[in-house]
Amino acid sequence: MKIYEKAPAKINLLLDVLRKREDGFHEVEMIMTMVDLADRLEMEELPRDTIIISSQAGYIPLDEKNLAFQAAKLIKDRYDVRKGVYIHLDKKIPVAAGLAGGSSDAAAALRGLNRLWGLQIPEDELCKLGAELGSDVPFCVTGGTALATGRGEKLEPIATPPQCWVVLAKPPINVSTADVYGKFRANELKTHPSAADMVSAIERGSFNDVCDGLGNVLENVTLGLHPEVLQLKESMQRLGADGVLMSGSGPTVFGLVSKEAKLARIYNGLRGFCKEVYVVRMLT
Numbered sequence: 001m002k003i004y005e006k007a008p009a010k011i012n013l014l015l016d017v018l019r020k021r022e023d024g025f026h027e028v029e030m031i032m033t034m035v036d037l038a039d040r041l042e043m044e045e046l047p048r049d050t051i052i053i054s055s056q057a058g059y060i061p062l063d064e065k066n067l068a069f070q071a072a073k074l075i076k077d078r079y080d081v082r083k084g085v086y087i088h089l090d091k092k093i094p095v096a097a098g099l100a101g102g103s104s105d106a107a108a109a110l111r112g113l114n115r116l117w118g119l120q121i122p123e124d125e126l127c128k129l130g131a132e133l134g135s136d137v138p139f140c141v142t143g144g145t146a147l148a149t150g151r152g153e154k155l156e157p158i159a160t161p162p163q164c165w166v167v168l169a170k171p172p173i174n175v176s177t178a179d180v181y182g183k184f185r186a187n188e189l190k191t192h193p194s195a196a197d198m199v200s201a202i203e204r205g206s207f208n209d210v211c212d213g214l215g216n217v218l219e220n221v222t223l224g225l226h227p228e229v230l231q232l233k234e235s236m237q238r239l240g241a242d243g244v245l246m247s248g249s250g251p252t253v254f255g256l257v258s259k260e261a262k263l264a265r266i267y268n269g270l271r272g273f274c275k276e277v278y279v280v281r282m283l284t
């Protein structure tokens, strides 16, 4: 039997860091939502007790470093599954982009293998397994829109943001999440974006207040390392996006746009100097 599972990208409408913890992770407050740019996983049971990963993308690891491999191994070990699986990853989400492509593949593998092997693991248990693989994996298991706290694994679902277009632009640079958190200094932060205000803007369905409330305290770290991310933000603003922010640890910048008529100008303007530009919708 073959099954398929979608693994959508996420964006952070808000990312605040409260403090660095004893365990080296950072205590965060994030508002995350999914967009319809997605990888697709094809999973097929193998009679032999092995995990095989393939992908059309030449630039991701296919061994135990792949997060989908790690998800399959974790679920097999924890639930004593003595069967194998072949997972093909059709990658569409740019890698190391701040869009959680790897985390979403891991989450899709957990959801898919739960179905393929008829394990009936409840969603909150899948989230706990996901948290062992990465801070963003639990959110990728549940999807939707959520306020994420702790190191990102504590989730409170919130309303879907007001519908709009999302323009994603990924500059051709690699950013390591660990590096960005490593260079972040929580005690030097003077102002924090307000997660409470963003939740309220979303619940009121106010597109303008969502745009005004966007904030990401990791932006300054990544912008300091890669000034081209600032140029990309400024270009997106100049071209007419209503709200602009870097997603996660970057380097992808997203723009929220309410009017379809503006999209061609923004897309064409960005494509002039950035090869990877996507126009997507938030997932409801």
Ligand SMILES: C[C@@](CO)(OP(=O)(O)O)[C@H](O)COP(=O)(O)OP(=O)(O)OC[C@H]1O[C@@H](n2ccc(N)nc2=O)[C@H](O)[C@@H]1O
Binding pocket: 012, 015, 024, 025, 026, 027, 028, 030, 097, 098, 099, 100, 103, 133, 134, 135, 136, 137, 150, 151, 152, 177, 178, 181, 182, 247, 248, 249, 250
């Ligand atoms: C910044 C965010 C925002 O959504 O996303 P990305 O930019 O990676 O997409 C996340 O916090 C990333 O989550 P994820 O990519 O799952 O991170 P993990 O694998 O758990 O951790 C990678 C490294 O980031 C640091 N880290 C991560 C999460 C956190 N709350 N505090 C941290 O300090 C740690 O140094 C850790 O070793």
Ligand SMILES: Nc1ncnc2c1ncn2[C@@H]1O[C@H](COP(=O)(O)OP(=O)(O)O)[C@@H](O)[C@H]1O
Binding pocket: 059, 060, 061, 065, 066, 067, 068, 089, 094, 095, 096, 097, 098, 099, 100, 101, 102, 103, 105, 106, 177, 248, 249, 250
């Ligand atoms: N299935 C996967 N897809 C993409 N990257 C993966 C995958 N498995 C492991 N990785 C590794 O994880 C790292 C972070 O990738 P990704 O999840 O795309 O970044 P981000 O967390 O910034 O959105 C990359 O260095 C990549 O090599």
